[in-house]
Amino acid sequence: MTTAPAYLDRSRDAITPALRAVVDRLDRKTRHQAAYHFGWVTASGVPASADAGKAVRPALALLSAEAVGAAPEIALPGAIAVELVHNFSLVHDDLMDGDEERRHRHTVWKLWGASSAILTGDAMLALAQEVLLESGLPTAAPAALLLAQTTRHLIRGQVEDVSFEQRSHVAIEECIDMAAGKTGALLSASAAIGAVLAGAPKATVDALALYGEQVGLAFQLTDDVLGIWGDPAVTGKSAHSDLRARKKSLPVSYALNQGDTLSVELAAWLSAPGEPSEGELQRVVGLLSAVGSREWALAEAARRMALAEDALRGVELNADARGELLALGRFVVDREV
Amino acid sequence: MTTAPAYLDRSRDAITPALRAVVDRLDRKTRHQAAYHFGWVTASGVPASADAGKAVRPALALLSAEAVGAAPEIALPGAIAVELVHNFSLVHDDLMDGDEERRHRHTVWKLWGASSAILTGDAMLALAQEVLLESGLPTAAPAALLLAQTTRHLIRGQVEDVSFEQRSHVAIEECIDMAAGKTGALLSASAAIGAVLAGAPKATVDALALYGEQVGLAFQLTDDVLGIWGDPAVTGKSAHSDLRARKKSLPVSYALNQGDTLSVELAAWLSAPGEPSEGELQRVVGLLSAVGSREWALAEAARRMALAEDALRGVELNADARGELLALGRFVVDREV
Numbered sequence: 301m302t303t304a305p306a307y308l309d310r311s312r313d314a315i316t317p318a319l320r321a322v323v324d325r326l327d328r329k330t331r332h333q334a335a336y337h338f339g340w341v342t343a344s345g346v347p348a349s350a351d352a353g354k355a356v357r358p359a360l361a362l363l364s365a366e367a368v369g370a371a372p373e374i375a376l377p378g379a380i381a382v383e384l385v386h387n388f389s390l391v392h393d394d395l396m397d398g399d400e401e402r403r404h405r406h407t408v409w410k411l412w413g414a415s416s417a418i419l420t421g422d423a424m425l426a427l428a429q430e431v432l433l434e435s436g437l438p439t440a441a442p443a444a445l446l447l448a449q450t451t452r453h454l455i456r457g458q459v460e461d462v463s464f465e466q467r468s469h470v471a472i473e474e475c476i477d478m479a480a481g482k483t484g485a486l487l488s489a490s491a492a493i494g495a496v497l498a499g500a501p502k503a504t505v506d507a508l509a510l511y512g513e514q515v516g517l518a519f520q521l522t523d524d525v526l527g528i529w530g531d532p533a534v535t536g537k538s539a540h541s542d543l544r545a546r547k548k549s550l551p552v553s554y555a556l557n558q559g560d561t562l563s564v565e566l567a568a569w570l571s572a573p574g575e576p577s578e579g580e581l582q583r584v585v586g587l588l589s590a591v592g593s594r595e596w597a598l599a600e601a602a603r604r605m606a607l608a609e610d611a612l613r614g615v616e617l618n619a620d621a622r623g624e625l626l627a628l629g630r631f632v633v634d635r636e637v
Numbered sequence: 638m639t640t641a642p643a644y645l646d647r648s649r650d651a652i653t654p655a656l657r658a659v660v661d662r663l664d665r666k667t668r669h670q671a672a673y674h675f676g677w678v679t680a681s682g683v684p685a686s687a688d689a690g691k692a693v694r695p696a697l698a699l700l701s702a703e704a705v706g707a708a709p710e711i712a713l714p715g716a717i718a719v720e721l722v723h724n725f726s727l728v729h730d731d732l733m734d735g736d737e738e739r740r741h742r743h744t745v746w747k748l749w750g751a752s753s754a755i756l757t758g759d760a761m762l763a764l765a766q767e768v769l770l771e772s773g774l775p776t777a778a779p780a781a782l783l784l785a786q787t788t789r790h791l792i793r794g795q796v797e798d799v800s801f802e803q804r805s806h807v808a809i810e811e812c813i814d815m816a817a818g819k820t821g822a823l824l825s826a827s828a829a830i831g832a833v834l835a836g837a838p839k840a841t842v843d844a845l846a847l848y849g850e851q852v853g854l855a856f857q858l859t860d861d862v863l864g865i866w867g868d869p870a871v872t873g874k875s876a877h878s879d880l881r882a883r884k885k886s887l888p889v890s891y892a893l894n895q896g897d898t899l900s901v902e903l904a905a906w907l908s909a910p911g912e913p914s915e916g917e918l919q920r921v922v923g924l925l926s927a928v929g930s931r932e933w934a935l936a937e938a939a940r941r942m943a944l945a946e947d948a949l950r951g952v953e954l955n956a957d958a959r960g961e962l963l964a965l966g967r968f969v970v971d972r973e974v
Binding site for chain 2: 392423440441449
């Protein structure tokens with residue numbers, strides 16, 4: 301069995317030539333901006349190999365074909381498509397969130413403006429469908445349908461995320477639903493699309509989809525814990541990054557819903573204006589810790605991971621690929637929390 | 638034979654219930670914004686029946702199935718899909734162009750902000766693929782592939798349109814290519830998608846696609862003439878609207894490429910800053926008329942219409958539907974110029 305990081309490297313290498321070939325179809329300007337976003341060129345067009353992320357979604361797509369006994373190659377169009385949909389959402393979200401940097405490089409909108417970011421994201425979404433449907437596989441249509449439905453859920457998650465910023469209260473269920481859309485939906489589709497392309501039975505596809513969704517939620521819970529309690533030296537983000545943005549992340553929504561005086565204090569702080577001071581941040585971290593938010597989020601992440609692993613044990617899968625899927629899920633979720 | 642306006646009304650009535658049903662799948666917020674954009678509700682959510690455009694694209698889609706001897710119903714998912722892609726592009730373009738009104742109502746971004754317009758457009762694009770692929774037709778995959786490729790061309794057209802604003806010179810071929818992407822591509826796909834869904838032979842599909850593309854170019858040429866010389870009482874736009882925005886429309890690019898002193902004068906005026914005075918606008922209209930831009934654009938539109946009509950005569954089609962297609966094309970292009 302390959303280790304998860306080695307599998308991620310191998311699957312990124314497997315998809316990159318074909319991904320670059322489809323991006324090359326775009327008009328000169330959009331092609332350059334997409335290639336920059338993927339880390340293949342600098343802003344001025346010089347070849348580069350910048351960090352383009354772990355490419356977890358294509359790896360899941362390839363493994364999901366192997367898990368149902370097919371060659372990973374059959375999932376290649378699916379792997380490229382999920383990576384394109386993921387990056388469509390990143391390019392648009394960076395613009396909506398006003399994020400000026402991603403992986404220590406300027407974002408597309410920051411370099412080329414809002415119109416360019418909108419059009420480059422749109423083009424990636426269209427290309428995702430194109431690459432799947434032109435594969436000529438008889439299973440391309442159900443795979444493309446899964447991807448279109450997934451995109452709708454992804455958008456719902458982002459709509460909710462944006463709307464939470466304007467609200468003083470968010471129920472835990474709403475926050476979970478938002479994460480299921482924003483993070484769970486595409487990881488779910490990634491873990492299922494290879495099996496769909498390989499023509500696997502519905503029960504197997506559903507189990508793989510459930511695996512991806514629950515890994516996605518476990519990942520989000522862990523990521524939210526790191527956004528509050530994470531060590532900047534390990535996470536690479538600034539300390540308390542999510543708190544600094546007064547974000548209603550999962551641990552925060554847990555605390556908001558405890559119905560005690562600390563919840564009221566937290567709600568008031570979240571809707572206060574301006575950049576919070578270091579002292580304030582320390583106080584809110586203490587408040588969240590006192591309410592048990594960190595323990596709740598970590599326990600909930602562990603529960604989701606167990607559900608994910610149960611899903612894979614409930615159906616017949618290639619043993620090696622199942623092992624790789626389990627290892628990949630744990631690698632994505634288990635970080636230094 | 639039905640008249641073109643009656644056929645447009647009938648086809649809008651045919652698609653609206655199914656279009657509303659797919660829009661209803663969106664999250665509450667996006668659903669409301671999409672329903673507003675389509676004219677079904679007011680900004681505050683009260684049912685309405687505002688002008689939602691002529692819905693030419695769905696009419697072409699339904700006719701293209703009839704033209705190859707199929708029932709129009711088979712093209713219904715295609716008709717809804719092209720209308721969704723068209724409106725995706727309108728919602729995003731209004732934001733990029735900063736247009737505050739469309740058909741005398743505020744645009745989505747103007748009412749709800751940039752993020753809402755981005756997400757509502759994204760959702761429409763995803764829904765277009767979803768409605769096609771869930772039809773279960775064996776021809777859904779090639780139809781969805783056509784739509785994805787068309788979306789890429791549509792985006793290329795918009796990228797070029799945006800980039801022309803920053804350039805002092807644009808070749809006629811570039812300007813035609815932009816219009817072929819921005820206007821021709823989706824009209825071409827609309828005129829072909831019904832035939833694709835009906836499983837028509839490639840030569841027939843290609844002829845219908847060529848018809849739609851050339852009608853699209855003829856429409857754009859006529860529309861550009863109206864944007865410069867049109868009577869505001871007839872067009873419903875302000876006088877010289879395109880000139881006021883110093884737009885490099887087709888008649889302007891023709892004049893720019895005449896290589897005489899008037900071209901140089903025009904190029905200088907196009908890159909000048911600020912709101913042009915009425916006197917200036919009159920002078921530039923005179924300059925364009927002197928160079929023969931109006932005659933060129935109208936002759937070019939007529940040439941494109943002849944090419945379009947030739948394309949339909951070159952293949953075997955249902956005679957009634959061919960007549961309706963020809964009438965619809967002429968109705969779209971022939972306005973008071």
